[in-house]
Amino acid sequence: MPDWIVRAAMAVMAIGLVATGVGLALIVIAVLRFLQGGRAWLVGVVRTARRRERLVQQLAAPxxxxxxxxxxxxxxxxxxxxxxxxxxxxxxxxxxxxxx
Ligand SMILES: [Zn+2]
Structure with missing residues (x-):
């Protein structure tokens, strides 16, 4: 097997490993942020969605x-x-x- 094919395959695997590492790091960061204050953020998102829904209902009400x-x-x-x-x-x- 030519060397360039082996090198290309190793480069593809290296890129895959780096992408997996970045993905795992982002998951860890997301979990840590959720544990720090994500709960309040999530509650805020739900409240905003409900408020928006109520506003839409009010606007639609004849x-x-x-x-x-x-x-x-x-x-x-x-x-x-x-x-x-x-x-x-x-x-x-x-x-x-x-x-x-
Ligand atoms: Zn009243």
């Missing part, structure tokens, strides 16, 4: 509007009000009917 909610839970703040089954606008946060 006739949703911001109105002041005078319940103690909402403290007169403007909240999203959506129509309930009777067609009345209710606060999406505390389900109090809108006062008009």
């Amino acid at each position: 006739a949703a509007t911001y109105l002041p909610c005078h319940s103690p839970a909402c403290g007169h703040m403007e909240t999203v009000h959506v129509p309930d089954t009777d067609g009345r606008l209710v606060c999406e946060h505390c389900a109090t009917p809108a006062s008009r």
Whole structure:
């Protein structure tokens, strides 16, 4: 077998070993970062996804509007009000009917 084929095969194996080593190092770094603070990061990602989902639902909801909610839970703040089954606008946060 010619020498250049052996050298080429060894070069390919060396590249494979280096790539495997880099991959294992990245896995170790990822595990260490997750153990250090990844849990909080993951919780943040989930919260952001849920918030985004709620925003999409609010945007998709027909006739949703911001109105002041005078319940103690909402403290007169403007909240999203959506129509309930009777067609009345209710606060999406505390389900109090809108006062008009
Ligand atoms: Zn409310």
